Amino acid sequence: MKKILVVEDDAIIRRGMVFILKNSGFEPVEADSVAEGRELYMDCVLCLLDLMLPDGSGMDLCREIRTRSNVPIIFLTCVDDNDRIAHALDLGADDYVTKPFDSKVLMSRVNAVLRRAGVGTDGDDEQIADLTDIERRLMAYLRLNKNRILTREQILEALWDSKGDFVNDNTLSVRINRLRSKLERSGSAGHIQTVKGVGYKWTE
Numbered sequence: 001m002k003k004i005l006v007v008e009d010d011a012i013i014r015r016g017m018v019f020i021l022k023n024s025g026f027e028p029v030e031a032d033s034v035a036e037g038r039e040l041y042m043d044c045v046l047c048l049l050d051l052m053l054p055d056g057s058g059m060d061l062c063r064e065i066r067t068r069s070n071v072p073i074i075f076l077t078c079v080d081d082n083d084r085i086a087h088a089l090d091l092g093a094d095d096y097v098t099k100p101f102d103s104k105v106l107m108s109r110v111n112a113v114l115r116r117a118g119v120g121t122d123g124d125d126e127q128i129a130d131l132t133d134i135e136r137r138l139m140a141y142l143r144l145n146k147n148r149i150l151t152r153e154q155i156l157e158a159l160w161d162s163k164g165d166f167v168n169d170n171t172l173s174v175r176i177n178r179l180r181s182k183l184e185r186s187g188s189a190g191h192i193q194t195v196k197g198v199g200y201k202w203t204e
Contacts, residue, residue: 062091
C-alpha cells in the first residue's frame with residue numbers, strides 16, 4: 001500500500017484527511033510539525049504539507065525535501081493567497097489545495113500528481129513478481145526520483161526501517177543487481193543506471 005505523508009497541525013483536519021486517504025486505498029503517515037515530517041517523508045510516494053506549522057513553514061520543509069528528493073508535494077493552504085502559492089510552486093511543489101476542500105477535489109489532485117510522477121502507471125511494482133519488501137521500497141524511491149542521481153548514502157537513508165529492517169552499504173549493490181534482474185525479466189520500461197563513483201539513477 002502506497003504511503004502518503006500528511007503534515008498538518010490541526011488534528012481535526014488531519015484526521016479528516018487520514019480518513020479520506022484510507023478510503024482511497026492509501027496508507028496515511030501523520031505528522032504535526034516540520035521536525036516530524038522531516039523524519040517521515042523518505043518512505044512516502046507523496047507529501048501533503050500545511051503552509052503554517054508550529055515549528056516553521058511548510059515551505060521550509062519543501063525546500064529541504066527538494067535538496068534530497070523529487071517526491072511529489074501538494075501544499076495545503078487556508079487562504080487563496082496567489083503570491084504565497086506562486087512562491088510554493090517556485091520552490092518545487094507540484095500543486096496546492098485550498099482549505100476547506102472537498103474530498104473528491106483532494107483525491108483528484110492527489111491522483112493527478114501521482115500520475116504525472118509515474119506512480120501507479122504501467123510498469124508498477126505490483127506487476128513485477130517476487131519482489132521483496134526491501135526491493136519494492138528501493139524501486140519506489142528510485143522511481144520517485146527518476147532521472148535524478150541518488151548517492152548510496154541517500155538510498156541507504158531512504159531504506160531505513162524503524163523495525164530495524166534495512167539495507168546496509170555492504171548489501172546495497174547486491175539488492176540493486178537483484179532488482180535489475182527482476183526488472184529485465186518482467187520487461188519493465190524502467191532501468192537502474194549505475195553512476196560510477198556516485199550512486200544510481202532510474203531512467204525510463
